């Protein structure tokens with residue numbers, strides 16, 4: 738099969754490595770090209786947008802793609818929506834690999850919001866020390882707020898930073914002890930995060946609970962229905978099943 742993996746997560750890379758090591762299928766790994774620090778995969782890699790639903794549908798046809806695995810980040814909603822629409826138009830199989838969302842542990846103080854734009858209202862007007870881990874792209878809502886921010890990002894933001902921001906460039910995984918030390922050192926009183934669900938960055942949630950800090954959790958965007966799995970192993974099984982069904986159809 739010709740399989741297109743829409744990447745941007747560690748699970749996408751793991752899946753790509755696992756499929757490539759079997760040498761049973763041709764894998765094309767796709768990245769948006771928004772970051773300079775993307776880790777390489779051992780597969781044919783294409784970089785850049787497809788040009789909307791039409792562009793993706795043309796790509797699927799031109800490259801005779803049999804199956805698409807959408808392993809993008811849970812907040813890459815536009816790409817996921819386009820994948821549903823383009824695979825429907827082209828009658829190509831689609832699997833969405835979505836890691837489970839984080840759940841509030843007992844005793845945690847989580848305040849849920851639906852979008853990043855709602856975070857400033859949840860923070861309130863009283864100046865606070867905020868640990869901001871929602872990424873480098875979504876800084877606009879914080880520009881006019883009275884808070885101090887510790888902003889952690891993998892790459893330097895292109896946009897201006899909110900006033901009173903300390904920038905910390907770092908890539909997970911992060912340990913619980915280090916997260917507690919960091920939040921204590923910066924006198925953090927509130928953690929802001931998107932519900933990414935990644936193990937590598939979940940220690941901040943335990944650290945916030947241990948320190949009794951409020952967490953403002955941006956919930957995941959709604960996506961159109963698609964066949965979904967939650968692990969790389971389940972995605973590999975789906976590929977196996979798709980292959981068997983394909984063989985049955987062709988005999």
Ligand code: NAP
Nearest residue numbers: 744745767768769786787788789809810812813814815816
């Ligand atoms: P998005 O808003 O859903 O997508 C914006 C556009 O970027 C898409 O319409 C598509 O352009 C292009 N695109 C996105 N993912 C692509 C991929 N894997 N291959 C080719 N084109 C892609 O996505 P985003 O939130 O900007 O995220 C961009 C990338 O960063 C994604 O791959 C995602 O997995 C990764 N990422 C996102 C976050 C996050 O918080 N959003 C966090 C970590 C990693 P066209 O319409 O031209 O096809």
